[in-house]
Amino acid sequence: MLLNETADQIRSMKIRGAGRIARTAAAALRDYAETFEGSDLGSFRHGMDEAACTLLATRPTAVSLPNAVRFVMKAMDGTGTVPEAQSAITKAADSFLLSSKHAVEWIGEIGARHISDGDVVLTHCNSEAALACILTAHRQGKNLEVFATEVRPRNQGLLTIRTLNDAGVKTNYIVDSAVRSFINDVDLVITGADAVTVNGAVVNKIGTSQIALAAHEARTTMLVAAETYKFAPRSILGERIEIEERQTDEVLDPAVAATLPHVRVRNPAFDVTPARYVDEIVTEMGAIPPTMAYIIIRDHLGWGIEEFHKDFEFNERMQE
Ligand SMILES: O=C(COP(=O)(O)O)[C@H](O)[C@H](O)COP(=O)(O)O
Structure with missing residues (x-):
């Protein structure tokens, strides 16, 4: 190509x-x-x-x-x-x-150790790294049940439920706003990441931070599965991660939007979950507390x- x-x-x-x-x-x-x-x-x-x-x-x-x-x-x-x-x-x-x-x-192997037989796991969006943890645990013979969100507006949840279905994992498909209604049935949340900043904040699909808040309130463990090349060296210099805002027609039909002159449609694709709502980040170097992000950036990625x-x-x- x-x-x-x-x-x-x-x-x-x-x-x-x-x-x-x-x-x-x-x-x-x-x-x-x-x-x-x-x-x-x-x-x-x-x-x-x-x-x-x-x-x-x-x-x-x-x-x-x-x-x-x-x-x-x-x-x-x-x-x-x-x-x-x-x-x-x-x-x-x-x-x-x-x-x-x-x-x-590796993340799959390490993440799977955090999943016990009989656990209910919630995931959001479609993350290879998060799915690797779930699918590895499933392959190990652990009996799991998954809640997968829809992920408006691009519906990446459909990709997730197809993969889980093909692997034979018992899965519940829910709208994004149903997370809090089910969080007390969930043992563990696992999401992926688009970026991890030096202070351990996790940038991932929009809605992740709301899920982390719901998990925190319910005392449900929140894991993030992320390769070390998702850690953001430039955040050491105070550079912020740009949050992509996508076209509004992903959210609302332009013909309808045209009839609503006072309405502005917003479509941020990602949000930021502060480190205090994340229990561990599962990397290929091992599971680490989010506050160790600086060490990963300096010692592993080699960004002095x-x-x-x-x-x-x-x-x-x-x-x-
Ligand atoms: O937020 C998304 C994808 O967003 P989009 O669909 O907008 O690209 C995923 O959770 C992360 O990228 C991690 O995925 P992976 O673990 O596969 O790298």
């Missing part, structure tokens, strides 16, 4: 979910690099910067996207020829794809403060 087509598919949400978006972007950069013909390293780098920019502009919230793009682009550092740079990019992209796949598998200078140079180059 051409890079612009890939970008369109991410923008229109044909490809969605933070992990998939990141893997798709890494593969798109690799494929784009391989199509370059010529020997001028400057032109190659310029083309790669443009491709990175195109991908980064698709959706603003999932931090897995800039983290994946940076990981792949950084591989060009120190290369002296186009073939060298191409091969470094291919290697980095392939290594990201493999480690991302393994991360989800000096890295921001390099990152700044990269951003400057991309804006040229």
